[in-house]
Amino acid sequence: MDPANRLKIVEPERMSILGLMLSSIIRSNLDRETVLKRVARLDGKVGVTAGKMSITMAFDRSSVTLTRGLTSGLRARVNGSLDSLLQVSLGKSLLNVYFSKAVSFSGNPLFLIKILPLIRVPAATEPR
Amino acid sequence: MTPNRYERLFGDVVPEQRLVTDEATLSRFSRDTTEAEPGRPDVVLFIENAAEAEAAVRVAAEHRVPLIPRIAGTNLGGLSIPVRGGAILDLTGFNRIIDINEIDMIAVIEPGVTFGQLVAELKRRQLPLTIGIPLSPPHTSIMANCLLDGLGNLSLLYGTMGEWITGLEVLLSTGQTIRTGAWAVSDVPPFARAPLPDLTGLFVSWQGTTGLVTKMAVELKPKLAFRRRLFVLTYNRRTTYDLMRRLARQRMFDDIGGLSWPTGKMMYGIERPLERDPDEPEFFTYIDLSANSEAELSIKLDTMTRIIAEQRSNGAELEDPLDLDTIVKVAPQFEKFAEFPTDLEFLTQHPGGGLSWVGTYGPMSRFDRAADLGIEIMARYRFPPLIVSRPMKGGHFGVLRFIETFSRDDDKEVEAVRRCNAELTTMVLEQGFIPYKTPVRTTAQVIPHLWPGTHQLMRRLKEVLDPYQIMNPGRWGLDTEEEL
Ligand SMILES: Cc1cc2nc3c(=O)[nH]c(=O)nc-3n(C[C@H](O)[C@H](O)[C@H](O)COP(=O)(O)OP(=O)(O)OC[C@H]3O[C@@H](n4cnc5c(N)ncnc54)[C@H](O)[C@@H]3O)c2cc1C
Numbered sequence: 001m002d003p004a005n006r007l008k009i010v011e012p013e014r015m016s017i018l019g020l021m022l023s024s025i026i027r028s029n030l031d032r033e034t035v036l037k038r039v040a041r042l043d044g045k046v047g048v049t050a051g052k053m054s055i056t057m058a059f060d061r062s063s064v065t066l067t068r069g070l071t072s073g074l075r076a077r078v079n080g081s082l083d084s085l086l087q088v089s090l091g092k093s094l095l096n097v098y099f100s101k102a103v104s105f106s107g108n109p110l111f112l113i114k115i116l117p118l119i120r121v122p123a124a125t126e127p128r
Numbered sequence: 129m130t131p132n133r134y135e136r137l138f139g140d141v142v143p144e145q146r147l148v149t150d151e152a153t154l155s156r157f158s159r160d161t162t163e164a165e166p167g168r169p170d171v172v173l174f175i176e177n178a179a180e181a182e183a184a185v186r187v188a189a190e191h192r193v194p195l196i197p198r199i200a201g202t203n204l205g206g207l208s209i210p211v212r213g214g215a216i217l218d219l220t221g222f223n224r225i226i227d228i229n230e231i232d233m234i235a236v237i238e239p240g241v242t243f244g245q246l247v248a249e250l251k252r253r254q255l256p257l258t259i260g261i262p263l264s265p266p267h268t269s270i271m272a273n274c275l276l277d278g279l280g281n282l283s284l285l286y287g288t289m290g291e292w293i294t295g296l297e298v299l300l301s302t303g304q305t306i307r308t309g310a311w312a313v314s315d316v317p318p319f320a321r322a323p324l325p326d327l328t329g330l331f332v333s334w335q336g337t338t339g340l341v342t343k344m345a346v347e348l349k350p351k352l353a354f355r356r357r358l359f360v361l362t363y364n365r366r367t368t369y370d371l372m373r374r375l376a377r378q379r380m381f382d383d384i385g386g387l388s389w390p391t392g393k394m395m396y397g398i399e400r401p402l403e404r405d406p407d408e409p410e411f412f413t414y415i416d417l418s419a420n421s422e423a424e425l426s427i428k429l430d431t432m433t434r435i436i437a438e439q440r441s442n443g444a445e446l447e448d449p450l451d452l453d454t455i456v457k458v459a460p461q462f463e464k465f466a467e468f469p470t471d472l473e474f475l476t477q478h479p480g481g482g483l484s485w486v487g488t489y490g491p492m493s494r495f496d497r498a499a500d501l502g503i504e505i506m507a508r509y510r511f512p513p514l515i516v517s518r519p520m521k522g523g524h525f526g527v528l529r530f531i532e533t534f535s536r537d538d539d540k541e542v543e544a545v546r547r548c549n550a551e552l553t554t555m556v557l558e559q560g561f562i563p564y565k566t567p568v569r570t571t572a573q574v575i576p577h578l579w580p581g582t583h584q585l586m587r588r589l590k591e592v593l594d595p596y597q598i599m600n601p602g603r604w605g606l607d608t609e610e611e612l
Contacts, residue, residue: 013398016405017389020396021459051447052363052407068405082361083448086458121458 006030006039008065018053018082019066022119025089026057026064029118038117039064044075046107046115050082057115064118076107089121134171137191138215141183146174146221157198157208157216161476161536162484163545164206164567169196169216176221178238178342182299184217185340189301189596196600197336199240199269203276204485205565207335211602217340219269225249226343229317233257233348234294236318239271239341243469246270250348258282258351260289263516265476266469271344276565277333279520279527281383281416281468282349284376287521288489290332294318297343298331301594309345318345330589333564336600338593352418354425357452357465360436361409362386363445368411369495369517370444374435375415376492376523380428383416384519390512394474395461399533401512409447414465480535484545486552486570487529490561492519495528498559502530502552509548528561568602575605 007027009015015023029035042059047070056074058065070077078085080103088097094116097103105112131139138147148154149171159166170193175181188195194214201208210216223240228249235246243259244266250257260280262273273280277290286292295309295318308327311318321328331338362368368386375384389410393401404410415432419425436446455462464470475483490498495517503513511532519526530552534541546569553563553573563570575583583605590597590606601607 013393013401014403014405015393015398016408017392017396018408020393020398024396024459024461051361051409052445053405053409054407069407081448083450083454086450086454089458090454 006036006063008063010065010067015066015068016053016055018048018050019055019068022048022055022057023066025121026066026118029120029122030064032122035117038114042111042114044111045071045073046112047071047074047077048085049077049079050085053082059115074107076105076109076112078112079104079106088116089119091120091123134193134215137187137193138171138173138184141187142173142175142180146176148172148174157201157218158210159536160201160204160206160209161482162204162206162567163482163534163536163542163549164209164569167210168213169210170213172216172218174218174221178222178299181217181219181222181340181342182305184215185299185301186303188215188598189303192596192598194598194601195301195340197239197272197340199272200242200265200267202264202268203272203565204483204487205567205570207276207565207567207600207603211568214598214601222342227317228253228255228257228348230255230257232317232319233350234317234319234345235259235348236343236345237270238343239269241270242267243270243273247469250351256351256353257348259346259348260286260292261468262289263468263470263472265471268469270346271341274344274346275332275334275336275341278565279518283520283527284381284383284518284522285379286347286349290328292347293328293332293344294320294347295345296328296331296341298339298341300339301596301598305342306339311345330593335565335603337590337603337606338599340599352420354420354422355416355418356425356429358415358417358432358449359452359455359462360413360415360449361447362411362413364410365499366496367439367444367446368413369492369499371413371435371439371446372495372517372519372526373492373523374439375432376519376526378431378435379522380417380431381415382418384413386411386413386515386517388513388515390514391474391516394512394514394533395459395464397474399478402510414452415449475531475533478533480533480537480541482534482536482541482545483531484534484549485529485531486549486556486563487527487565488556488561488563489520489525489527490556490559492523492526494559494561495526498528498556498561501555501559502528505548505551505555506530506532509544511544511548528556571604 045058056067056071084102158168198208219239227236260282274289277288295311309318309321390401514531516529
């Protein structure tokens with residue numbers, strides 16, 4: 001698939017800063033072969049809420065679409081402060097933030113674990 | 129080719145290659161990034177030292193040629209665009225750091241010294257000193273910023289940059305050179321303006337209309353070893369301004385700056401973010417702290433955390449502070465805010481190239497109302513409500529700026545900026561704010577609000593200091609042929 005179409009943002013000029021931050025992490029991850037393979041197996045939607053901001057990430061086995069707000073039919077949801085979600089993006093373990101009550105989850109935890117590499121900031125040394 | 133009048137007049141002032149009259153250069157110097165009317169200079173002189181400056185002033189006074197000082201030309205008020213033609217004095221090469229007195233914490237500099245240059249020099253000499261640094265690009269002039277009474281990242285503690293000046297050496301169009309501050313008495317480092325009659329004010333905020341400053345002594349401040357920059361995301365402007373007011377009076381923080389929501393989006397390449405997600409924060413408020421030790425830093429952080437918690441318990445909606453280092457790892461775009469001076473390219477390097485503002489100083493007690501009204505005006509002209517606010521001088525007042533980016537090639541947009549800025553100016557004046565670095569159009573709006581005796585005295589002072597009316601004419605309604 002054309003790399004430019006792997007990530008779509010619905011109405012980018014109206015997207016929240018949370019969505020823009022996540023989209024830039026996802027875009028850099030989509031350049032990596034391992035993550036691409038993973039996306040090809042993902043189907044469904046995840047809702048992410050940081051503070052008062054929410055976005056929906058929808059996977060359709062080939063691309064990711066980000067929409068502002070939460071849509072219906074979510075397979076899983078993550079909810080926390082922006083700081084704790086940024087910590088997850090920077091590599092803090094999900095269990096850690098869950099047990100410290102900084103972040104809460106609902107829905108299918110396996111699906112969440114599968115999308116995790118997509119929203120993690122790649123270390124400079126990670127293979128492409 | 130026979131030299132034209134200006135080439136003849138100024139031929140002995142600077143070497144030939146630094147006297148420029150070609151169309152391309154004159155046209156480049158006839159505009160800036162703002163909506164200000166272009167104004168063509170007749171000649172551009174690239175001045176490199178005091179002797180050349182003196183010669184230029186002498187010739188200009190004799191032949192009544194307007195002189196317009198300029199360094200980077202980024203004042204955002206059209207202030208270095210000639211209103212009546214004449215000679216632009218480009219002072220970028222007149223840029224020696226004459227002295228840095230570490231013990232008295234004073235630097236003596238020439239007009240072209242830039243923020244980037246001084247910060248690099250302090251670093252090179254490993255001096256733990258700094259100067260207040262604006263959000264303007266590194267190649268902008270410290271002297272221009274001080275003379276225009278701008279603000280920097282230590283203005284919360286120490287006030288406007290004009291207040292940092294401890295002495296000036298000024299060339300008047302009469303041919304006289306004068307000194308202000310302690311310099312007027314002795315040749316010691318010009319440590320203060322007090323306790324002489326304070327003549328420095330005759331050159332601050334006068335937009336280069338009273339004299340050509342050739343040397344400036346300016347305070348430096350200790351740069352403390354332990355530093356943090358945090359961002360607090362606040363969900364509405366009431367919370368933002370309340371937070372600013374509370375933090376400002378703690379006398380603990382170096383700088384607090386509220387950047388409204390379009391800033392973040394523009395950093396992600398969205399040029400015209402017109403609509404805010406109703407659930408997203410309205411302001412990114414950055415808080416700068418510095419201290420002599422970890423322990424001192426931690427007391428300051430505790431104070432900040434306590435104030436945020438108190439606000440939250442009163443129902444305010446705001447996020448916990450995010451460390452800038454964390455944000456930068458996730459969003460490298462924010463690196464722009466890591467070190468000053470910085471180049472906010474999302475404001476300066478966009479396809480249309482236009483950048484303008486209505487920048488004001490005003491009482492912090494009135495920020496909320498003025499911001500409400502300003503946002504409403506900007507929305508009507510379809511400009512994103514890009515606002516920068518910072519408390520100054522311990523919270524006695526602050527800066528409130530309404531910023532537009534636009535295309536300079538689109539006449540309709542230029543006209544929209546003009547009308548929007550005129551409306552914003554009317555509004556801020558009604559709300560008790562005072563526009564700074566005022567373009568000609570804005571000044572015309574401010575003058576009717578000036579106390580009549582004040583403006584008359586300004587005009588008399590102008591006559592005394594610049595009897596030939598050659599210093600940056602057309603500003604402040606000061607020229608004798610202008611109607612009162
Ligand atoms: C993105 C951006 C952000 C900015 N942020 C800030 C900010 O945070 N705070 C702030 O205060 N400003 C800010 N500015 C405005 C401006 O850039 C600064 O005030 C800057 O320091 C001006 O320097 P300059 O070299 O561009 O001055 P110029 O525009 O070249 O000069 C401006 C005027 O200064 C006067 N002047 C200059 N030299 C002399 C002299 N020797 N004698 C007499 N008069 C003289 C004249 O009136 C001259 O026309 C910003 C601008 C931009 C583009």
